[in-house]
Amino acid sequence: MKKQVIVALALAIGLFSNAQKNELKAAEKAIKSNNYAEAKSAIMSAESLIGAADDKTKAKFYILKSKALYANGAGSNEDQDAAVESIAKAASLNNSKYKSDIEELQINMLNTFLTKANSKLQSKQYKLSSFDFERAYKMSPKDTLYLYYAASTAVNGQDYDRSLEFYESLRDMGFTGAGIEYTAINKETGVEETFDNRTLRDAQVTIGTHMSPKEKKKKTKSAEIIKNIALIYLQNDETEKAMTAMSEARSANPNDMGLILTEANVRLKMGEMDKFKALMEEATKMDPENAELQYNLGVIAADSGDKKAAKAYYEKAIALDPNYGDAYTNMAVLILDKEQAIVEEMNSLGTSAADDKKYDELREKRKDIYKQAIPILQKSLSLSPKNTDIMQTLANIYSSIGETDKYKEMKAKIESIQSGN
Structure with missing residues (x-):
């Protein structure tokens, strides 16, 4: 009786083994023909049988599963994630027979994810870009910069919960990006x-x-990471967690200028203006001759609505570094910001003689704003001669004030750069 049981089990195992091999062969054949739907179907059929297989067979199964789901980069988001997990399982088995196959597929997948991530980033599909950077990180965990990119693109895509998870991982692993x-x-x-x-x-x-x-x-990204962690907590109305994250970072690095500015930014978001101003003063006293610091203080002041202070900081940055292009650009932005109120008033006027007179006065006032901004934008462009955003702003201004030749010249430069000439 015992012999019959043993024979029966041996027969069952043989049937399972043959079924595995047949499904794996079918999947392999379908993959070679780029028929990934058929390959996926075969893999799914084999999956229930793979638990009892040896490591060599398992390694082959996970490679084929990854290829079927990856579909040479065309798989769905869900399938791409599963493909990443599957190739990781194959690699964990350490089977020498398939080592080169695994490495080749890993490199292929990594390059595809990075290409997709960068392409989506260029087209401002930030959330989708973040998913591909996350996959790239999972393919190559030693490259922590990919996780940083996943976090920052998630923030831009307003996917705050995912970005918080990534930023906290970066903080906990001591990532600086230096x-x-x-x-x-x-x-x-x-x-x-x-x-x-x-x-x-x-x-x-x-x-x-x-x-x-x-x-x-x-530059180290530590302060930026802490800032974003704190700001996401604030976004989620978790003020206590935001300040805990900030306090821990400041305690460990009390003289870190980036963290001082970060806390100032957080205090500003919380409406704590006294603490915000105190931190700004602390930063200025620590390094009064730092042009970049003065510029950053200007950005924070502008964000807070204090345009007078922002202008003073930008001017100080330029005095310390006459070639600080971003400071000139932001100075021009401050000037052009005055235009909006004028435009709104112009649009609100009626058709009476008094309104017509007022309209002409406002039009001249608007023209004066443009004339103030032009030399600053021209200086900024001289420092960043390929910046098409500055060129477009200048082109719009020249068009508005009737300087047709300068408008055409600027448009020609834009077209030349965009065409790659």
Whole structure:
């Protein structure tokens, strides 16, 4: 009787093994034909049988499952996530027979996720971009910068719960983002580009597509991460958690200028103007000759609605660094902000003689604002000659004040840059 049981079990195991092999062969064949729907179906059929398989068979199963769900980058978001998990399971089995297959698929998937993430970022699909950066991080957990990008794009996509999760992970792992940034100027576009490492940058310089290689020290992102954690807590009406996050960071780094500005920003969001001003004064006393600090103080003051203070900070930044392009740009923004109230008043006027007179006066006032902004924008453009946003603003102003030749010149420059000439 015992022998019959043993034979029966052995027969059952043999049937399961054959079923596994048949489904895996069917999946493999479908993948080679790019028939991912059929491959997915075969994999799903084999999945219930895989638990008793040996590690070699399991490794092959997880590779094929990942390929079927990944679908060469065309799988659904849900399938892409499952593909990432599946290839991770394959890698965890440490089967030498499939090591190269696993690594090849991992590299392929990573490159696809990064390409998609950057493409969606360029088209301002921030939330979708965040998901692809998250997948890239899961494919290569050592590259924590991908998690940082997932967090920042999630914030831009207003996916605050996911971004908070990522930022807290970055904080807990001690991520700073500090390091060396490798740059070179693209000869064709004239734009300075950043490379992941020196080897890639130097290769482009060697083949002649880029020039003027430089190395810059990356600024730490610690303060930005703490700031966003605190601001998300505030967004969720969790004020106590926001201040706890800030206090812990400040206690560990009491003289960190970035954290001082971050707390000032948080206090501002909370409406605590006295503490906000005290922190601003503390920052200024710590480093009064720092142009970037003065600029950042100007940004915070502008955000708070104190345009007079913002103007003073921008002027101080420019005095300390006459080539601080962003300070000129923001100065122009402050000037042009006055236009909105004038436009609204112009639109509210009627058709009486008095209204016509008032309309002409407001039109001249608006023209004066444009004339104040023009030289500042021109200076900003001279420092950032490829900035099409500045060019477009100048083109709009020239059109409004009737300077047709300058308008055409600016539009021609924009078209030239956008066409890659």
